[in-house]
Amino acid sequence: MASLSSLIASVVDNDQGGFGPSASHLPPQFKDIPYAPFSKNDKLGRIVDWNAEGPSSGAAGGSAPAAAGQAGQKGGKYSREPKEAFGASAAGTFAYYHDEDESSFSVVAGGAAGKKPVQAGGGLQRNQGRMQGGGGRGGAARGGFQQGGGRFQQSGPRGMQQGGRQGQQQGAGGRFGGGGGGWGRGGAQGGRNNWKEQRTRDASVQVGNDWVSLEEIEYSRLNKLRLEVDLDEAETLSQHGFLYEYDRTYDRVNTKNEKPLQNVDRVRYNPTTSDDPVMQELAAKDRGRVFVTDNILSMLMCAQRSVYPWDMVLTREGDKLFIDKREGGPFDYPSVNENAADPPMENDKDTLNSPSALSLEATYINQNFAFQVVREEPDARLEVEHPNPFYQSDMETEPLASCVFRYRRFDISVTEDEDVGLVVRTEVDAFTKQQNEDQPSFITIKTLNEFDPRAQGAGGAPDWRTKLDSQRGAVVATEMKNNSSKLARWAVQSVLAGAEQMKMGYVSRANPRDASRHTILGTQWYKPRDFATQMNINLANGWGIVRTIADLALKQPEGKYVLMKDPNKPLIKLFRVPIDAFEPTEDDLLDDSALPSAAPSDDGL
Structure with missing residues (x-):
């Protein structure tokens, strides 16, 4: 005991x-x-139990739980009465009494504070919130949580709409709406809008094992280059070819009075710089240090807008620099929707709208449109001082197209002590006779083409047949966005050529599933310099890029170099290559000679 x-x-x-x-x-x-004090009857509940009825007064925030308890009592037999835990009546040792001033605290958020989310104490209302709100902590319909300040979103179908709206408003960095987070559809939709398929493109030229990398220049560095060049002081060294007058009847073409695009057989030349005899003659006379064509120069001046890969060959001969293109390279074929958010992609199921097929189609449309919209009549022909240097009448069977090559010299010197002249071969396509003017005006002719507004890669372009006449501004704005690189190059080429106007044609397929028949839906006039300003083209930045690349090449020893755009990164690379790079080898010549002859043999087989 x-x-x-x-x-x-x-x-x-x-x-x-x-x-x-x-x-x-x-x-x-x-x-x-x-x-x-403890009791075996005590059970662990939720960490934060919003159903528990708090004191009606005393601690801050006690009115909200009290209101919730009253709402729960209205729920009928399903309402849950709060229980008093064992030992709570005694002077709780762990009870916290707030007796300090909160004046030292301040609100950090600048916006108006939303209402605190309150859960009704009634089980019936909570169940309704689950059924209508999709069940769970995020439900905010007619029960469960009340939506306070947009913090909690509905998880059901309506929650998807609300979450999507809030995800669009908050963007990728939103608390519940951005890339892959939160409740509702806002997070998933925000992430999906910001996600793009990573396309791996091949380079326009294969880098050889014997190539030496010299320089890599990011687009961000190109944007900082500047060189002021006075275009009005450009010197026209010589002009070659002839021009036809533009046919004014095509100004009246619209969607209700469309004209079919014709297939016109004409001969037009676009040789590279080193194959131009006029360029060689000007180099021998020491009329400049850098020699290039307008097609290549415009790509260099608008390099930051390019997305597709390209390359050009730089040849250093003495103190001269020749910038050439490769035969069959990307300079011969204009791109389509290169700058679209979702550009065309190679697809085995849709070869009609692949990038290569669209590029060939755009080349065909540009050439035939320029041939068709001129008046090929004796009284509408303008001769210049020199004939076309590439046309051989005894060998060609087709007539020559309307074109004048203008060889112009620009001064890209940085200081007064140096003399760095750039000779560029520019092109104009036709001429017009303006009223009250004795001299004809040179113009360039370019074409935009529509393939299928519902196909992949269309870039959100509106249907031209319904929008071109009534909403031409929207059509032009979409084309400027989807074809920023191509349109910028065309504007720069027209400025370099000294053309007074640009003629833009709008050509669409007669049938979206047929790339062989097209119709002309409209035309529009532009002034090259105004169009360049509208495209936000900085010519001083373009000249700075040209001078920087020229200095990099002229500092190197004599030889051959390749400047190429990285196929998947916004940068350009400079390589030193062997002097015989891109030259046909003996194996290539043997393969060509081994091809069967088209002439019949003596035995008639």
Whole structure:
């Protein structure tokens, strides 16, 4: 009995008259440790139980749980009465009483604070929130949580709409709407809008093992280059060829009065710089240090807008620099929707609208449109001082196309002590006779083409047959966005040639699934310099790029170099290549000679 009495005395505090350890029998190691009353009936609930009814007054925020408890009592038999935990009536040792001033705290957010999300205490309303709101913590329909300040979003179908709207407003960095996070469809949609398929393109030329990398220039560095060149002081060295007058009847073409695009057989030349005899003659006369064509020069001046890969060959001969294109390279074929957010892609199922097929189609349309819209009559022909240097009448069977090559010299010197002249071969396509003007005006003719507004790679372009006449501004704005590189190059070529106007044609397929028949839906006039301003073309930046590339090549020893655009990164690379690079080898010549002859043999087989 003595042992039992001592055991009871150790657990019963006779001084306090309650249940708990006696102060006189408490071991020293447990002294000053508060005792928490407990009961085996206590159960662990939620970490934050919004159903529990709080005090009506006292601590801050007590009114919200009280309101929730009242709302729960209205729920009928499903309402849950809050229970008092065992030991809560005693002076809780762990109870916290706020008796300090909160004046030192301040609101960090600048916007108006939204209402705190409140959950109704009634189980019926909570169940309704689950059924209507998609179930869960994020439900915010007619029960469950009340939506406060847009923080909680609905998870059901309506929640998808709300989440999508909030995801679009908050963007990729939104709390619940951006790339791949949050509730509802906002996160998924925000991430999907910002995600693009990573396309791996092949380089326009294969880098050889014996190529030496000299320089890599990012687009960000190209944007910082500047060189002021006075275009009005450009010197026209010589002009070659002839021009026909533009047919004014095509100004009246529209979607209700369209004309079919004809296939006109004409001969037009576009040789590279080193194959031009006039360029060689001007170099021998020391009329410049850098020699290039307008097609190549415009690509260099608008390099930052290019997305597709390209390359050009730089040849250093003495103190001269020749910039050439490769035969059959990207300079011979204009791109289509190169700058679109979702450009055309190679697809085995849709070869009609692949980038290569669209490029060939655009080349065909540009040439035939320029041949068709001129008056090929004796009284509408303009001769210049020199004939076409590439046409051989005794060998050609087709007539020559309307074209004049203008060889012009621009001064790209940086200081007054140096003399760096750039000779460029430019082209004009036709001429017009203006009223009250004695001299004819040179014009360039270019074409935009529509293939299929519903096909992949169309870039969100509107249907030209319904929008071109009534909403031409929207059509032009879309083309400027989807074909920024091509249109910028055309504007620069017209400025370099000294053309007074650009004639832009709008050509569409007669049938979206047939790339062989086209119709002319309209035409439009532009002034090259105004069009360049509208395209945000910085000519000073373009001349700075040209001078920088020329300096890099002229500092190198004599030889051959390749400047190429990286196929998948916004940068250009400069390589030193062997002098015989891109030259036909003996194996190529043997392969050509081994081809069967088209002439019949003596035995008639």
